[in-house]
Amino acid sequence: MGETFSWLIAGPFMYLAVIIFVAVTLKKVVTIASMPRHLRWDLYPIAHEGPAGSVFQKVEFWKQPRAVHLAYELAEMAEEIFLLKRTFLYNRKMWNFSYPMHAGFYLIIGWIGLVKFGALLELIVGLKVSGASTVFWAQALNAATILAGAAGLVLGLFGCLGLLWMRYTDEDLKDFSSPVTFLNLYLLIALFGVGLVAWLVEDPSFVLARGYVASLYVFKPAVLPPIMTFEALLLGIFLIYLPFSRMLHFAAKYFFYHNIMWDDEPLVAGGSLDKTIGGYLHFKAEWSAPHLKSGGSWLEQATTNPAKPKEEGK
Amino acid sequence: MKHKVRLKDMAKPAEVLCPLAVTDLDPVPGYEERPFKQVKPEWKEKYDLSLDGFSALALTPPATKEAEEELVNKFLRGLEKLFTKENNWTFMQPTALSTDYCVRCNTCNEACPVYVESGRQDIYRPNYRSELLRKIYQRYFTTEGRLLGSFVGADVELNWRTIYRLAELTYRCTICRRCAATCPVGVDNGLMNRELRKLFSQELGIASEGVHKGGTMRHLQTGSSTGMTPAAFLDTIEFIEDDIEERIGRRIKIPIDKKGADILLIHNAGEFVSWPENPAAFAILLDAAGIDWTLSSESMGYEGVNYGTWYDDFQFARVAVAQVQAAKKLGVRRIVVGECGHATKALVEIADRVCVGDLAIPREGCLPLLEQIVTSGAIKFDPSKNNFPITLHDPCNMVRLMGIVSPQRNVLKAITPPGCFREMPNAGVMNYCCGGGSGFAVMNSMNFPEWRDSVASRMKAKQVLEAFSDCLDPSIPKYYCAPCSNCKGAARDALMEYYGFRDKYNIIYGGLVELMVNAMVDIEKPFVSWEDEF
Ligand code: SF4
Ligand code: SF4
Numbered sequence: 001m002g003e004t005f006s007w008l009i010a011g012p013f014m015y016l017a018v019i020i021f022v023a024v025t026l027k028k029v030v031t032i033a034s035m036p037r038h039l040r041w042d043l044y045p046i047a048h049e050g051p052a053g054s055v056f057q058k059v060e061f062w063k064q065p066r067a068v069h070l071a072y073e074l075a076e077m078a079e080e081i082f083l084l085k086r087t088f089l090y091n092r093k094m095w096n097f098s099y100p101m102h103a104g105f106y107l108i109i110g111w112i113g114l115v116k117f118g119a120l121l122e123l124i125v126g127l128k129v130s131g132a133s134t135v136f137w138a139q140a141l142n143a144a145t146i147l148a149g150a151a152g153l154v155l156g157l158f159g160c161l162g163l164l165w166m167r168y169t170d171e172d173l174k175d176f177s178s179p180v181t182f183l184n185l186y187l188l189i190a191l192f193g194v195g196l197v198a199w200l201v202e203d204p205s206f207v208l209a210r211g212y213v214a215s216l217y218v219f220k221p222a223v224l225p226p227i228m229t230f231e232a233l234l235l236g237i238f239l240i241y242l243p244f245s246r247m248l249h250f251a252a253k254y255f256f257y258h259n260i261m262w263d264d265e266p267l268v269a270g271g272s273l274d275k276t277i278g279g280y281l282h283f284k285a286e287w288s289a290p291h292l293k294s295g296g297s298w299l300e301q302a303t304t305n306p307a308k309p310k311e312e313g314k
Numbered sequence: 315m316k317h318k319v320r321l322k323d324m325a326k327p328a329e330v331l332c333p334l335a336v337t338d339l340d341p342v343p344g345y346e347e348r349p350f351k352q353v354k355p356e357w358k359e360k361y362d363l364s365l366d367g368f369s370a371l372a373l374t375p376p377a378t379k380e381a382e383e384e385l386v387n388k389f390l391r392g393l394e395k396l397f398t399k400e401n402n403w404t405f406m407q408p409t410a411l412s413t414d415y416c417v418r419c420n421t422c423n424e425a426c427p428v429y430v431e432s433g434r435q436d437i438y439r440p441n442y443r444s445e446l447l448r449k450i451y452q453r454y455f456t457t458e459g460r461l462l463g464s465f466v467g468a469d470v471e472l473n474w475r476t477i478y479r480l481a482e483l484t485y486r487c488t489i490c491r492r493c494a495a496t497c498p499v500g501v502d503n504g505l506m507n508r509e510l511r512k513l514f515s516q517e518l519g520i521a522s523e524g525v526h527k528g529g530t531m532r533h534l535q536t537g538s539s540t541g542m543t544p545a546a547f548l549d550t551i552e553f554i555e556d557d558i559e560e561r562i563g564r565r566i567k568i569p570i571d572k573k574g575a576d577i578l579l580i581h582n583a584g585e586f587v588s589w590p591e592n593p594a595a596f597a598i599l600l601d602a603a604g605i606d607w608t609l610s611s612e613s614m615g616y617e618g619v620n621y622g623t624w625y626d627d628f629q630f631a632r633v634a635v636a637q638v639q640a641a642k643k644l645g646v647r648r649i650v651v652g653e654c655g656h657a658t659k660a661l662v663e664i665a666d667r668v669c670v671g672d673l674a675i676p677r678e679g680c681l682p683l684l685e686q687i688v689t690s691g692a693i694k695f696d697p698s699k700n701n702f703p704i705t706l707h708d709p710c711n712m713v714r715l716m717g718i719v720s721p722q723r724n725v726l727k728a729i730t731p732p733g734c735f736r737e738m739p740n741a742g743v744m745n746y747c748c749g750g751g752s753g754f755a756v757m758n759s760m761n762f763p764e765w766r767d768s769v770a771s772r773m774k775a776k777q778v779l780e781a782f783s784d785c786l787d788p789s790i791p792k793y794y795c796a797p798c799s800n801c802k803g804a805a806r807d808a809l810m811e812y813y814g815f816r817d818k819y820n821i822i823y824g825g826l827v828e829l830m831v832n833a834m835v836d837i838e839k840p841f842v843s844w845e846d847e848f
Binding site: 042057061171175177248268274284 | 501679681
């Protein structure tokens with residue numbers, strides 16, 4: 001019974017969770033990406049303009065080539081992603097916990113990568129990744145895996161506990177924390193906490209984890225020991241839940257920065273943006289305030305003067 | 315005192331949810347607070363002042379249950395429209411993302427001058443309005459909200475109180491977007507505030523009178539938000555020509571409706587009425603620099619403001635399109651917007667995706683042009699003529715929202731002696747709003763101006779005091795340079811009148827061009843004076 005349960009969790013359920021995670025995340029990303037191009041709503045400094053700063057600072061700026069330096073944009077994004085720059089600058093207390101939590105995630109993602117890589121090596125080359133290996137880089141891979149996994153679990157747990165403590169004790173945060181906010185934190189605490197216990201008790205060198213991943217590759221899911229089964233259950237639940245929750249901000253953030261704050265593409269007459277917006281002008285808007293024309297297209301609205309007819313009628 | 319007002323409380327009956335008193339506010343050094351004026355009893359009877367004891371909208375509560383139901387339904391219909399592309403292609407993506415992905419970390423709170431200066435009152439948190447919007451949206455339009463209710467946070471009841479308080483609350487934010495600049499995720503509470511204002515305006519016909527009836531509607535009706543008709547505009551120009559002659563001893567013919575000019579200059583028409591020395595200074599400078607320019611006397615062509623920027627996409631588009639059409643008619647090569655932050659942002663940038671096809675004619679702000687005038691050497695300046703302490707206000711719309719940071723500084727450096735120009739704290743993109751943003755400078759109904767001057771402008775008052783901390787003595791004349799018409803309005807009402815900076819510290823305010831003309835070698839009499847009332 002126990003083994004069947006473990007197999008169901010570690011096997012079919014895990015495949016399902018990964019599929020749902022990928023599909024829903026993709027769907028959400030596509031939905032966001034296909035929303036109409038909005039009016040410009042820039043916020044400066046715009047990273048890709050680089051140190052020269054805003055193009056609006058120049059006379060006849062439209063004559064200048066548009067400054068889009070990908071390197072500056074990537075550098076700013078990297079600072080934000082890997083250091084949580086804005087939280088560091090403007091909310092240090094939260095950064096003290098939010099940063100370890102995010103670092104925990106990144107380390108765990110790195111750990112998953114290392115475990116997968118190790119599993120592939122074992123499958124394809126037949127090389128055993130282990131501390132006892134005589135091959136240097138198999139030993140190094142083993143050490144890196146242990147370091148990333150252990151540090152990720154400890155930092156993640158510490159960060160989540162700190163954030164939970166803040167949400168319970170900070171009066172101002174409380175009103176903005178609904179039960180689901182706490183649920184999210186408890187789920188993460190369980191994920192990191194149980195993972196930590198499983199590592200300590202059942203799989204200190206991640207041999208089982210690597211073997212398990214290898215078993216998933218060949219569609220012969222391994223049976224896991226009890227704590228690891230529980231961790232797999234939690235991970236599956238987390239993966240399914242993640243894209244439905246506000247934790248998907250990791251993907252949304254890209255659009256916030258790249259497509260909203262930093263979208264400074266100018267409209268050029270006859271260009272593709274001109275055509276796109278020109279298309280939107282045929283949308284029928286259904287707003288119903290008295291100064292608007294009911295059922296009129298956007299273009300009609302924009303060229304109607306609600307104040308004029310009254311004047312003429314006088 | 316901090317008043318604990320939970321989000322859920324918005325729906326609750328209470329005479330005033332957050333009864334603000336001057337003792338709640340963050341103190342301004344050297345300023346003795348005067349208690350707020352008593353609210354007139356007839357206002358109390360007629361209007362809803364139940365948010366904080368102030369009213370920007372003069373809303374009367376619905377008389378019957380049916381009227382309340384209609385209000386609630388209309389609000390919900392409007393809310394739904396914010397999330398459909400046909401009704402809101404203009405801002406749907408940022409609205410939807412800001413609705414779904416705030417992580418409720420409150421990082422944005424400390425960035426907001428209104429929140430901080432109010433003594434950190436809950437209701438003024440940048441994310442308070444957005445959170446209310448989210449909770450209502452969740453409750454009525456999402457599956458998890460309908461099924462799980464308060465577990466997912468969908469716990470705000472929607473009644474007339476919630477709606478009216480929320481409407482008032484949207485006029486407690488200057489849309490300066492300083493909060494957005496600090497949000498780690500990218501959520502824009504300034505935008506969310508504007509979306510809410512838009513919902514109220516476009517669906518319920520609720521908007522501030524100063525911004526809508528006396529603003530865009532009057533603009534569309536008479537040609538200017540000031541009510542100045544084309545004929546009155548021409549009279550004003552004549553008056554300004556006389557004024558220039560008196561000031562500099564020679565007459566300048568201000569070009570009007572010059573076909574095919576290089577530049578059509580569009581001022582905020584408030585300048586012609588309240589600060590004619592500003593368009594006068596522009597005329598002197600452009601004439602001396604030999605620039606081929608013109609003003610337009612066409613209805614909408616002499617008025618740069620676009621109050622739709624702050625509350626209504628359609629009003630925004632109508633004004634922007636009409637302004638560009640006026641330029642088209644003249645066949646000018648480019649439009650330059652005068653010293654007005656929101657007008658610059660609205661016409662140069664936001665309108666970029668409204669003025670399509672043959673309306674896509676080049677538009678720019680005036681600050682780079684002023685810098686070019688200084689660096690080109692076309693005019694000789696003597697910096698020693700500006701030998702007094704000067705500080706510079708960065709209008710949010712030009713600086714944080716357009717990134718125009720250095721031209722005005724380069725101008726000041728060229729026309730002032732070393733040591734006279736001093737930055738205020740947080741200068742540049744992290745500046746604080748003057749308190750007049752989002753239409754506050756032109757909103758004067760009921761007791762709202764008292765709230766605006768005491769709360770919204772308070773941070774600016776403190777910054778100005780800090781910038782001049784070494785020369786506050788009234789024997790030293792000082793200049794607060796605000797190259798934006800709205801910011802000058804706020805300076806006049808709040809800094810000069812409410813906080814008494816002119817009388818107490820001998821600080822005056824004005825634009826950048828006045829300082830430029832003041833430094834012109836060819837002009838003998840000082841253009842800037844502490845004797846006249848500007
Ligand atoms: S808007 Fe941004 S800074 Fe403010 S609470 Fe939400 S995520 Fe945090
Ligand atoms: S936009 Fe400005 S005033 Fe409005 S909430 Fe944000 S910081 Fe405060």
